[in-house]
Amino acid sequence: MAVGKMVFALILGSIGTLVLGFLAKWVDRKVTARVQWRVGPPWYQPAVDCIKLMGKETVMPAVAQGTGFLITPLVGMAGACVAVTMLWVMNLELGVGFVGDAIVVMYMFAIPALTTILGAAASGNPHASLGASREMKLLLSYELPLTIALLVAIIHTGGSFRIGQIVGAQQEGSMVFMSISGVLAFLVALLCVQAKLGLIPFDMAEAECEIMAGVYTEYSGPPLAVIFMTRFMLLAALPIFLITIFLGGVQLTGWPVLASLIKFVIILVLITLIRNTNPRLRIDQSLRFFWYMLTPVALLALGLALIGRQYGVGWL
Amino acid sequence: MSDWMQEIWTFIHHPLMFPMVVTALAGLIAYMTARRAADISRFVSLIACVVVLVLTYRLFAGDFVELDVTWLALNDLNLSIAMSNGKFGSLIAMGAAFFGLLIAISAIVAEKGEAEEGRFYAFLCWTLTGAIGAALADDLIWLLICWELVTLCLYMLLNLGKGDSPTSAAKTFGMIGFGDAAMLLAMVLIGATEGTFRINELSIEVDSPLTYICFILFMIAALAKAGAVPMHTWIPTAATDASAHVMALLPASLDKLLGIYLLATFSLRVFTLDTAMRAVLMIIGAVTILAAVMMAMNQHHLKKLLSFHAVSQVGYMVLGIGTGVPIGIAGGIFHMINHSIYKSCLFLTAGAVERQTGTSEMNRLGGLARVLPVTFMCCTIAALAISGIPPLNGFVSKWLVYQGCLSAGSPLAILCLVAAVFGSALTLASFVKVLATVFWGPATTDVAPSGGVEGNGKFALALPMVVLAVLCLGFGIFAQWPLNNLVIPALVDVGVPQTPLIIGNEAIEVSGLSLWGPVPATMLILLGVLGGIGLYLVGKVAHVRVANSFVGGEVLDDESVLKFPATSFYRTVEDMPGLGQALSDGGQGVYDVYRLGGRYGGSLVEVLRNLHSGVLSLYVSWCLVGVVIIALYLMAVL
Structure with missing residues (x-):
């Protein structure tokens, strides 16, 4: 792709995802409010929150490493922007991607978590350090089953790391979800996404009532606004990622728009419901959950997918 | 000049021999002046390193030359000094000279005034003699002699360390020596069955028990040198007492270059492997990645932590070569180059930290980013590179290895792929711990700074680190250049059946265009950061108020409670059922x-x-x- 087009895609993709993220956050808050028998905020509330934070002063702890503390949220947002741009472009123009772009997207989605950890460490706050340690362990715990789940989809769609091919194969044939291993892998990936978003039951890195805001304790003003925006973008992008890998991709033309939108909202509401109906796990519990429970499930799915490929049984 | 003098002159002046002669002589001078005039040994070895770098570069870039001098002929037994500048071998030789030069520069300051300074330089030169000889050797026995010289120099260098270094040096010598003995046995077997010791003339199909044994013996030698599981335990043991420079020179770079060179040459060019042997290599690779990185996570001695990573990363190289797919092999060899770069850099930063504070215990370190900004920057870049974060060099080579696993396609390859991807996340985890506890967080009070390392014009200490960190960036962002100019010639040299350049669509992507485009990706990330800075400027980011850390209104008598100790960072993992027990067993050497x-x-x-x-x-x-x-x-x- 030409450079100009790429920059254009980045700007459009990021802003589009951000807007979608504001709306997704609103859906999340609205559903949460309904679950808790409240009315909930108006649709523009998440955006207004961010704008307000932009005008506030920045409080910096005396022991913090200033540059690292302030720059990490920006790098995290940049990582998220590149990830969502790639996701959009590869969904909408199936031929554009390159070999292994799925791995790049996975890595890019890990960058916000990484910068959160580094920023927390730079803030020098003990609660933040505790949160950073938990966030890192959480990243470790879900990365393993998520990788395996992704591989299941790759095996179903012809064994390529290229998102364009993963989506294309699903649109020509059937969705990855339409098989036993696909369902298992999707469920595993859904829980991993829950953890990636840092939502209950996997919010131990911020755990407000326990370690204040954990990794975000010392953040305020514009840096906090940037962190919020990054998280909103992820809230929109990760369900899209799931749709891309397991549910046949996102399409923005004709009737499939509606199908894509319905899938998106269903995943979003599922995530919100999980977060509203579960208590928080401890970090050791979630490590055990992901490594000792979900990983075997994911491996089972991988085995089924490999057997299915070997003997040409599509529904496995 | 008489005839024999003329002959000797031609011999030592031969382009393949000359680098070895230069370093051997420089080492001799350095050794003789070690006690009386360390300045001379420093100067001589620096000059020798520069000269050798130029000479080996000319070998790499120049035409094919050969050297063949028989020094013992007994009936059938024909022993000769045979060397040639194959692309792969001369690449390794050039790499050895490059790292030798950087370490020598760094040692100007770091080793200055040490009792054994002169001998350090002597052994450094002789290590290069051995490494260059082994890389260019075309005769098995000559290869073994040079190889053994490197082992011996490593032993001597480790012996110069502090504390319990004689014990760890002996362990190193024992383990690598075992590998070398295995290699000798394999050579004798090959010599007896094939009737030649010339590497270029050998082409052995692995199908009979004898050929299996030969290959496994060579594999043991290569893996002991490179440090793959289960022959890896000398590296962590050596790391505690040896100086960071020795670690940066040998286990981090030269031993990897030589070990993987041997493995690649023998598993691709000399032997033709069957699927079973490839599977063995892949399993060794995957186990090495995971086992070593798990151990690394729980370390709280900086150099020991790095040394476990020096083991873990070998797994990617072995795995890549084991896939038998050109892309995977390219990844393995590129990873070897990249690993040497970032691991040397990391050990040098560890050396700077140790020099500044007098300790490598991570629990006693903290807040060094302010004291050592250059070290901190280099360490961050190298740490992100080793964790395979795009757009750094580690990402590209790991990505090639992943692609190789996927192309290999077997269920085993897929499982190894999972291990490789997950190992990368674990690597990131342990380096996050390093950055968080060593460079950030509250500064430690009980460690007295011993003179500014970076101030006082200590340019020589910073230069090698900066060069290596820049290489991490450069080889990542402009990955096509090293792939086309260093890796692919090496691939062609070991006779990879189809080079990635000519396989077809997918492969053309490997050598350039629509592969992972590091340049545009980097640009996009930078653009994203710039956009964020714009947001900051729109907001009131300039209105900074400095306040005390927020700890819920608690009044702190003692600021040290703010410190989050390195030991508790991953305690949860240590407490996991099953896994924790295995890790604690590993720590006690049950699997050694x-x-x-x-x-x-x-x-x-x-x-x-x-x-x-x-x-x-x-x-x-x-x-x-x-x-x-x-x-x-x-x-x-x-």
């Missing part, structure tokens, strides 16, 4: 083949010792038994 060998070997020796009772009649009866057996054998044969 050296320790196990010592224990069971000791019992065996004890049995033999008990046979020596000193009773003459018993000895005579043993002799009689022997004579009877020989007589029976002779009767049967005749």
Whole structure:
């Protein structure tokens, strides 16, 4: 792709995802409010929150490493922007991607978590350090089953790391979800996404009532606004990622728009419901959950997918 | 000049021999002046490193030359000094000279005034002699001699360390020596069956028990040198006492270059592997990645932590070569180059930290980013590179290895792929711990700074780190250049059946265009950061108020409670059922083949010792038994 087009895609993709993220956050808050028998905020509330934070002063702890503390949220947002741009472009123009772009997207989605950890460490706050340690362990715990789940989809769609091919194969044939291993892998990936978003039951890195805001304790003003925006973008992008890998991709033309939108909202509401109906796990519990429970499930799915490929049984 | 003098002059002046002669002489001068004039040894070895770098570069870039001098001819046994500048070998030689030069520069400051400074330079030069010789050798016996010289120099260099270094040096020598003995055995077997010691003439199909044994013996030698599981335990043991420079030179770069060179040459060019042997390589690779990185996560001694990563990363190289797919092999070889770069850089930063604070215990370190900004930047770049974060060099080579696994396609390859991807996340985890506890967080008070490292014009200490960090960035962002100019010539040299350049669509992507485009990706990330800065500027980011850390209104008498100790960072993982026990066993050396060998070997020796009772009649009866057996054998044969 030409450079100009790429920059254009980045700007459009990021802003589009951000807007979608504001709306997704609103859906999340609205559903949460309904679950808790409240009315909930108006649709523009998440955006207004961010704008307000932009005008506030920045409080910096005396022991913090200033540059690292302030720059990490920006790098995290940049990582998220590149990830969502790639996701959009590869969904909408199936031929554009390159070999292994799925791995790049996975890595890019890990960058916000990484910068959160580094920023927390730079803030020098003990609660933040505790949160950073938990966030890192959480990243470790879900990365393993998520990788395996992704591989299941790759095996179903012809064994390529290229998102364009993963989506294309699903649109020509059937969705990855339409098989036993696909369902298992999707469920595993859904829980991993829950953890990636840092939502209950996997919010131990911020755990407000326990370690204040954990990794975000010392953040305020514009840096906090940037962190919020990054998280909103992820809230929109990760369900899209799931749709891309397991549910046949996102399409923005004709009737499939509606199908894509319905899938998106269903995943979003599922995530919100999980977060509203579960208590928080401890970090050791979630490590055990992901490594000792979900990983075997994911491996089972991988085995089924490999057997299915070997003997040409599509529904496995 | 008489004839024989002329001959010797031609011999030492031969372009393949000359780098070895230069370093050997420089080492000799450095050794002789070590006690009296360390300045001379420093100067001589620096000059030698520069000269050798130029010479090896000319070998790499120049035309093919050969050297063949027979020094022993007994009937069939024909031993010769045979060398040639194959692309792969001369790449390794050039790499060795490059890292030798950087370490020598860094040592100007770091080793200055040390009691053994002069000898350090001497051994450094001789290490280069051995490494260059081994990389260019075309004769098995000559290869072994040079290879052994590197082992010996490593032993001597480790011996210069502090504390319990003689023990760890002995362990190193024991383990690598075992590998070398295996190699000697394999060479004798090959010499006997194939009738030649020339590497270029060998082409062996691995199908009979004998060829399996030969290959496995070579594999042991290569893996002991490179440090893959289970022959890896010398690296962590050596790391605690050895100086960071020695670690940066040998286990981090030269041993990897040589070990993987040997593995690649023998598994791709000399032997033709079957699927079983490839599977063995892949399993060794995957196990190495995971086991070592798990151990690394729980370390709180900086150099020891790095040394476990020096083991773990070998797994990617072995895995890549084991896939047998051109992309995977390219990834393995590129990873070897990249690993040497970032691991040397990391060990040098660890050296700077140790020099500044006098300790490598991560629990006693903290807040060094302010004191050592350059070290911190270099360490961050190298740490992100080793964790495979795009757009750094580690990402590209790991990505190639992943792609290789996927192309290999077997269920085993897919499982290894999972191990490789997950190992990368674990690597990131342990480097996050390093950055968080060593460079950030509250500064430690109980460690007295011993003179500014970066101030006072200590340019020589910073330069190698910066060069290596820049290489991490450069080889990542402009990955096509090293791939096309360093890796692919090496691939062609080891005879990878189809080079990635000519496989077809997918492969053309590998050598350039629509592969992972590091340049645009980097640009996009930078653009994203710029956009964020724009947001900051729109917002009131300039309105900064500095306040105390928010700890819920608690009044702190002692600021040290703000410190989050390195030991508790991953305690949760240590407490995991099953896994925790395995890790703690690993920490106590339950899986250490050296320790196990010592224990069971000791019992065996004890049995033999008990046979020596000193009773003459018993000895005579043993002799009689022997004579009877020989007589029976002779009767049967005749």
